[in-house]
Amino acid sequence: MAKAAVMGAGAWGTALAIHLARCGFEVLLWDRDQERAAAAQQARENEAYLPGVPLPDGVTVSADLSRVAGVPSLVLAVPSAALREVAGALKPYVDGGTWAACATKGLEEGSGKLMHEVLVEVLGDRLGGWAILSGPSFADEVGRGLPTAITVAQPDAQRAEKVAAWFRCDPLRVYTSDDPVGVELGGAVKNVIAIAAGIADGMGLGYNARAALITRGLAEMSRLGVAMGGHAETFAGLTGLGDLVLTCTGPLSRNHQLGEVLGQGTPVDRVSPALWRRAEGVRAARALHGKAAGLGVDMPITEQVYRVLCEGEDPRRAVRSLMQRTPKAERPLDGE
Ligand SMILES: NC(=O)C1=CN([C@@H]2O[C@H](COP(=O)(O)OP(=O)(O)OC[C@H]3O[C@@H](n4cnc5c(N)ncnc54)[C@H](O)[C@@H]3O)[C@@H](O)[C@H]2O)C=CC1
Numbered sequence: 001m002a003k004a005a006v007m008g009a010g011a012w013g014t015a016l017a018i019h020l021a022r023c024g025f026e027v028l029l030w031d032r033d034q035e036r037a038a039a040a041q042q043a044r045e046n047e048a049y050l051p052g053v054p055l056p057d058g059v060t061v062s063a064d065l066s067r068v069a070g071v072p073s074l075v076l077a078v079p080s081a082a083l084r085e086v087a088g089a090l091k092p093y094v095d096g097g098t099w100a101a102c103a104t105k106g107l108e109e110g111s112g113k114l115m116h117e118v119l120v121e122v123l124g125d126r127l128g129g130w131a132i133l134s135g136p137s138f139a140d141e142v143g144r145g146l147p148t149a150i151t152v153a154q155p156d157a158q159r160a161e162k163v164a165a166w167f168r169c170d171p172l173r174v175y176t177s178d179d180p181v182g183v184e185l186g187g188a189v190k191n192v193i194a195i196a197a198g199i200a201d202g203m204g205l206g207y208n209a210r211a212a213l214i215t216r217g218l219a220e221m222s223r224l225g226v227a228m229g230g231h232a233e234t235f236a237g238l239t240g241l242g243d244l245v246l247t248c249t250g251p252l253s254r255n256h257q258l259g260e261v262l263g264q265g266t267p268v269d270r271v272s273p274a275l276w277r278r279a280e281g282v283r284a285a286r287a288l289h290g291k292a293a294g295l296g297v298d299m300p301i302t303e304q305v306y307r308v309l310c311e312g313e314d315p316r317r318a319v320r321s322l323m324q325r326t327p328k329a330e331r332p333l334d335g336e
């Protein structure tokens with residue numbers, strides 16, 4: 001039986017491990033926490049992160065990293081803040097026979113690097129190959145076997161196809177892309193826009209405001225993505241528009257949930273630490289703030305989310321600032 005290892009036993013890692021077991025893999029699900037790993041292995045359920053979804057027989061949960069040695073298919077599903085550390089810890093256990101799919105959505109804070117750049121920097125010379133996995137995919141729904149479409153991205157089509165094939169069984173439909181920059185950037189920016197949409201919903205601003213945020217969020221995502229070397233059309237796909245629609249409208253999104261409590265008037269320092277930590281958009285807003293400024297790209301919604309999260313801006317003032325910007329012609333994919 002083919003073997004796979006999923007790094008990170010949070011909601012997404014657990015859902016992907018369950019899915020790979022469905023596709024016929026014998027899966028090691030690695031949790032950094034020994035006690036939690038033992039509890040999930042015993043209960044056949046990850047009660048802490050994906051409650052109510054049983055672990056199939058093909059999934060073994062363990063905190064023993066050395067069990068990754070010799071496993072050819074690796075999936076990284078840790079938060080962006082942990083990717084460099086976890087990839088570094090994997091060094092002794094991977095070799096040219098190991099291929100890695102990175103399912104993390106975000107940018108490295110400080111460096112502003114994309115996740116595949118971090119992965120290649122740390123493990124690139126050891127791995128046989130890598131790809132990015134992204135798209136509109138709530139872990140809970142994938143875990144429960146609901147139909148989902150995702151994208152696997154790699155500049156080389158054959159390599160993308162090799163990794164996409166791991167995930168190709170019901171209920172996942174897996175597309176490929178040759179644009180990892182665009183695919184990844186979409187997944188990082190949508191988290192920030194989902195916070196904005198959550199804020200608007202929390203303030204009761206209505207469906208019109210939400211539609212405007214999704215559309216103008218797509219415009220700023222595309223602007224930055226193209227400036228970074230991504231392809232404009234990628235942002236109209238699953239990993240751009242698709243994931244924006246999901247997380248800006250779906251109450252399951254942690255980023256949307258965070259925005260909603262802020263929009264309802266909870267001050268930033270009163271937000272539950274777990275929600276703050278689990279919303280990738282917080283780290284992405286900080287990273288994108290620097291990146292957009294460095295590249296001279298205008299990202300007004302991201303900028304206002306950054307101000308609300310990091311500078312204590314009142315969401316009502318943030319909305320006013322966005323509404324009072326100088327009127328201009330609408331050029332959705334490359335203009336202002
Ligand atoms: N939950 C979802 O529906 C989806 C999440 N993602 C992405 O997957 C990544 C992980 O998200 P979730 O699983 O939802 O997060 P989560 O909050 O459910 O779980 C995070 C997991 O990472 C572990 N972790 C945290 N710091 C660590 C470290 N330093 N070393 C090792 N492990 C560490 C935690 O113990 C926990 O098991 C994020 O980038 C997220 O954007 C992508 C698609 C769907």
Ligand SMILES: O=C(CO)COP(=O)(O)O
Binds near residue numbers: 191254
């Ligand atoms: O990326 C996701 C779905 O595609 C999950 O979104 P949240 O991290 O906002 O929950």
